[in-house]
Structure formats: structure tokens, C-alpha cells
Amino acid sequence: MDFKSEIHRLLNEFLLTRPDLFLVDLKISASSDITVILDGDNGVTLQDCLDASRAIEFNMDREIHDFSLQVMSAGLSEPLEFPRQFRKNIGRSIDILLSDDSKVEGELVNVDDEKIVIRLEYRRPKLIGKGKEDVVEDKEIPYSEIKKALVVIKF
Known part of the structure; x- marks a missing residue:
């Protein structure tokens, strides 16, 4: 051998x-x-x-x-690559670079063998009237669309 x-x-x-x-x-x-x-x-x-x-x-x-x-x-500076790595980080914020080079940051809320689900929180203009409103939405991201995913370190 x-x-x-x-x-x-x-x-x-x-x-x-x-x-x-x-x-x-x-x-x-x-x-x-x-x-x-x-x-x-x-x-x-x-x-x-x-x-x-x-x-x-x-x-x-x-x-x-x-x-x-x-x-x-694998340290916190290492990208997440496997479903097991994502699974152990449920509840943490992650920063994701998608295959189209856009970035998304949110709380990792669910993981399976094909995709992850992150919770996005942001402000947007109100659909009716003036001002802005808080929005919370869950976004599914297939592993095939993830170029790089890192755990966000918050102090």
C-alpha cells in the first residue's frame, strides 16, 4: 500500500x-x-x-x-462545507457568499442534506404609506448555490 x-x-x-x-x-x-x-x-x-x-x-x-x-x-475562520458543519451551527449568524457573488447574512435556522434555511432580518420601504418596516423572512439556500459560508463572530 x-x-x-x-x-x-x-x-x-x-x-x-x-x-x-x-x-x-x-x-x-x-x-x-x-x-x-x-x-x-x-x-x-x-x-x-x-x-x-x-x-x-x-x-x-x-x-x-x-x-x-x-x-x-476547523477554526471559526474556516468555511463551512458539510451539512454536519452547518447543523452544529444552527442558531448562529452566518455570512454566505453565493455562486452569483452576492452576499447574504442571517441566522442559520434549519439544515438538511440539500439546503440550509437562514432567517433574514432587514428594513424595507412600507408597501403602503411612507416610512420603513421591519421584515423577517426565512430563505432556503441549496448547497449548490453556496460558494463560501463563514460563521459570524460577534462580541
């Missing part, structure tokens, strides 16, 4: 023992620098990263193939 396949196999075996964790990204450079980015339904702890690292490192022989390994959690 080649080096990359072996890393994939070891990582998948580890993730089978931890169904609350999932792989966001795995990069293996030509110089054998391995970067693993994990996320979890309840977040990722330092111990989770250590366990994943050990699952790979303790089962590879550096005498045969030398490598460097980094295992990290």
Missing part, C-alpha cells in the same frame, strides 16, 4: 472509532507534510487532535517513510 493510501486508511479507522468526529480536509504534500483538519458534532478538543495524530503516527514507520504531521480542528 502506498503512503497516501496508508494515511487515508489509518485516519478512516480512527474516525470509525469516533463517530462524533469527521474529516474536513486532508492534505499530503509532495514532501510528505500531512495536514489533517477535523470537526466534530460537539466540537474538537485538543485530546481529539492528539488521538488522531497518534492513530497515524504510531502506525507508521518513519524509517520507511519520513513525514511531518499536523492535526487541527
